[in-house]
Amino acid sequence: MASRSPTDYRIQREQWPELKKSCPFGQVPILEVDGKTVLAQSYALLRYAGSLAGLLPTDPLEAARVDEVLYLLTELDTLLAPSGKEADAEKKKALRQALAAGPLTTWFASLTKLLETSGSGFIVGKQLSIADLATYCRLQSFVGGKVRCRSAPAGSLQRPDPAPSCSTTTSRRTSWTATRC
């Protein structure tokens, strides 16, 4: 992947109305491959990049376990969305407290269970996969304090190690353009 030099475009607010028309679902992120194929939905992009980089298990069951984690992360988005959209600070706090009192604790217990089951320090199997990368990125908002939650297990958010090896990737695809907010 590194040798393919992806171009990372960050868009300005004023560019968005025009760009939105060309996005498959009117949303970013999108990934343009070879200047023609346009992919949307962040986890589809991640799966594609992960398969090129050898970070998606080839075993169907292990790959399904990775999907299990991606769907679990999607559930976290669903849980956080109402409080994320709430503009009133007091209401937002009440929504977040209700989450922390139950649903978030349950969610983090599920994640902890996966980590305990793998026993390897990686979420699925014995090596780094896109499940680790997606979880690390998704939970950054908890570490950064954007979302606060006491149920996040301490020490669970270390940077995945080893860093993904990109040099082993071979593909006939040559140019990528990733656009995100």
Ligand SMILES: N[C@@H](CCC(=O)N[C@@H](CS)C(=O)NCC(=O)O)C(=O)O
């Ligand atoms: N499920 C989508 C969600 C994408 C999404 O919500 N994108 C937001 C920005 S993070 C967006 O494009 N919002 C602008 C709009 O909908 O006009 C994914 O994972 O890619």
